[in-house]
Amino acid sequence: MRLVAEADGRNWVRDLELPFAPFPGLGVRVDTYEVLNVVTVLVDAADGAVTCTVAEDGGRELTAKKCASLGFAEGAPAGARAVPAVSAPVRVSVLTFAEDAQWSRQCTLPFAPFDGLRIRLDGGMLLKVFTIVAGSSARSEVECYAGFEGPGADAVTEDDCEALGFERDYR
Incomplete structure (x- = not known):
């Protein structure tokens, strides 16, 4: 699945796999001390690709520098898609x-x-x-x-x- 965060007016993305389906409110540990909370979950009916918008735990605003340090890349490469979730369809x-x-x-x-x-x-x-x-x-x-x-x-x-x-x- 793909995580999407907004920082400094730009979107930042990071792909990862979870052991179960995501849901709003889920905390995802992206670094030893960093947790991002899932705000929305979007599934593409055509191919099952999953995209989750996330925000920093505690409601603090993310910065571009922090997103980069957490393994996010700015924007999505041309033609890139979220990856299908691994779960029971x-x-x-x-x-x-x-x-x-x-x-x-x-x-x-x-x-x-x-x-x-x-x-x-x-x-x-x-x-x-x-x-x-x-x-x-x-x-x-x-x-x-x-x-x-x-x-x-x-x-x-x-x-x-x-x-x-x-x-x-x-x-």
């Missing part, structure tokens, strides 16, 4: 609402979903999960109710949903 049905209708799309996440997880769809649109419903058995479908987020989120149309791979859902 979970097949989910992502449900959202647009034009007074419910829409769903199947996708595989690299780990179990959680409230606040952001999912990047084809074309860069973002969804933010606000409710998760799991069935009573391990084989039951996991439903993630999510709302569009970012520019144009309030104006998503039926055509947009179809272009993003959603189908009208009548459950």
Whole structure:
């Protein structure tokens, strides 16, 4: 997965592997005495790449010098992508609402979903999960109710949903 920190008006990145799925509030030890807290988690629906924005423990502001000393590189190299998370994949049905209708799309996440997880769809649109419903058995479908987020989120149309791979859902 990729950690992203902001310092001195620039983004700093560092790739690493965790023994389990990240979540908001997780403290990640990046040096002997340094812990960064995960603020948001974003998973790319297309390839399962995971990107976490992080902030310094205690709310202090990071500096470019500190980011460099913690193994972060400024920005992301051209064409660079976050690496997939190592975990058990979970097949989910992502449900959202647009034009007074419910829409769903199947996708595989690299780990179990959680409230606040952001999912990047084809074309860069973002969804933010606000409710998760799991069935009573391990084989039951996991439903993630999510709302569009970012520019144009309030104006998503039926055509947009179809272009993003959603189908009208009548459950």
